[in-house]
Amino acid sequence: MDTIELSTKLIKFKSITPNSSGSIEYIKKLLEKKKFQCHFLEFGKDKIKNLYASLKGGKGPVVCFAGHTDVVPPGEISKWKTDPFKAVIKNGKLYGRGSSDMKTAIASFIVATMNFLEEKQSVFNGTLSILLTADEEGEAEFGTKSVIKWLKKNNKKIDFCIVGEPTNPKNLGDMIKIGRRGSINFSLEILGTQGHVAYPEKAKNPIDDLFLICKEIKKPFDKGSKRFQPTSLVITSIDVSNNISNVIPEKVIMKFNVRFNDNFNSSKIKSIIHQRIKFVTSKYKLTSKVSGESFINHSDVLTNAIVKSIKKVTNIKPQLSTSGGTSDARFISKICPVLEFGSIGKTMHKTNEMVELKNIEKLTEIYFEFLKNIFD
Numbered sequence: 001m002d003t004i005e006l007s008t009k010l011i012k013f014k015s016i017t018p019n020s021s022g023s024i025e026y027i028k029k030l031l032e033k034k035k036f037q038c039h040f041l042e043f044g045k046d047k048i049k050n051l052y053a054s055l056k057g058g059k060g061p062v063v064c065f066a067g068h069t070d071v072v073p074p075g076e077i078s079k080w081k082t083d084p085f086k087a088v089i090k091n092g093k094l095y096g097r098g099s100s101d102m103k104t105a106i107a108s109f110i111v112a113t114m115n116f117l118e119e120k121q122s123v124f125n126g127t128l129s130i131l132l133t134a135d136e137e138g139e140a141e142f143g144t145k146s147v148i149k150w151l152k153k154n155n156k157k158i159d160f161c162i163v164g165e166p167t168n169p170k171n172l173g174d175m176i177k178i179g180r181r182g183s184i185n186f187s188l189e190i191l192g193t194q195g196h197v198a199y200p201e202k203a204k205n206p207i208d209d210l211f212l213i214c215k216e217i218k219k220p221f222d223k224g225s226k227r228f229q230p231t232s233l234v235i236t237s238i239d240v241s242n243n244i245s246n247v248i249p250e251k252v253i254m255k256f257n258v259r260f261n262d263n264f265n266s267s268k269i270k271s272i273i274h275q276r277i278k279f280v281t282s283k284y285k286l287t288s289k290v291s292g293e294s295f296i297n298h299s300d301v302l303t304n305a306i307v308k309s310i311k312k313v314t315n316i317k318p319q320l321s322t323s324g325g326t327s328d329a330r331f332i333s334k335i336c337p338v339l340e341f342g343s344i345g346k347t348m349h350k351t352n353e354m355v356e357l358k359n360i361e362k363l364t365e366i367y368f369e370f371l372k373n374i375f376d
Contacts (some may be wrong), residue, residue: 103165
């Protein structure tokens with residue numbers, strides 16, 4: 001099986017989150033031909049598509065590759081040099097939505113798995129498994145999160161997992177993610193009293209409180225920890241829904257995100273945010289949604305196996321990092337050691353997303369070497 005050919009095929013599926021659009025179904029057929037036991041799992045009222053496939057070779061560890069076939073929308077099509085869902089090869093690069101994040105990584109670990117089975121003639125000491133979802137880029141409620149619940153319920157274990165997220169900043173082999181910061185999205189509604197701008201003494205402008213609150217909540221949380229960056233808060237939206245210039249608004253809504261390290265959990269972050277807002281005003285409403293807690297869950301066996309593989313193929317010693325956003329590794333970390341390693345992430349989610357062909361081939365080699373190392 002050719003990695004470039006499979007990558008091209010996967011990009012052509014218009015699998016905008018949370019739709020599989022046939023991508024997971026296609027992979028299921030490929031794996032079934034190689035005697036994998038495939039569980040096609042659908043969750044939620046919209047029947048979000050997921051796949052858990054496994055092939056047992058012996059009593060050794062269950063090693064899993066995990067990923068997502070869903071992609072973010074392409075945005076303004078006129079800004080693309082190529083059709084985002086036609087997978088065009090130009091100047092040694094493969095263009096298309098999902099090429100970086102993360103369909104070429106999926107193609108790489110599937111081909112690496114097939115090559116490994118062919119070399120070993122399907123005789124190896126352990127179990128190969130693949131976990132795929134079409135619900136990672138969106139709410140992610142009925143994707144890997146639900147698959148993990150299903151695995152627990154059905155007493156199916158995983159010992160080691162590699163998630164094929166695009167972890168490398170510049171060069172293939174630069175970085176492995178060994179954990180991630182936690183993330184909470186907040187929506188703050190600050191209440192005031194509507195009035196005429198000519199009589200501000202008869203009104204209460206919530207925007208005045210907003211400025212003070214911004215100053216309070218933006219104060220540093222910490223200086224970071226041994227493995228993590230400092231906790232950060234980013235304001236993403238401020239809205240008063242006011243199109244009239246002579247009216248003081250009744251309320252203002254601000255949205256912000258907190259990325260927190262292992263000095264905190266989500267409950268502690270919520271408490272701190274409430275305290276800082278109350279320092280300014282008691283007239284507010286605050287809602288929040290936790291995307292995930294901070295975590296580190298890796299093992300020497302897993303880490304050494306992938307580091308050795310990367311160094312052999314690229315001659316680069318990768319940095320072990322916890323930077324970046326959230327991924328499905330946060331769910332997998334609850335059941336087994338997990339690392340993230342995939343393509344180069346410079347163009348992920350951008351217009352003209354692409355991956356160099358040579359790096360797709362190298363990633364396949366790395367995954368292949370990883371399988372030999374982990375089972376040895």
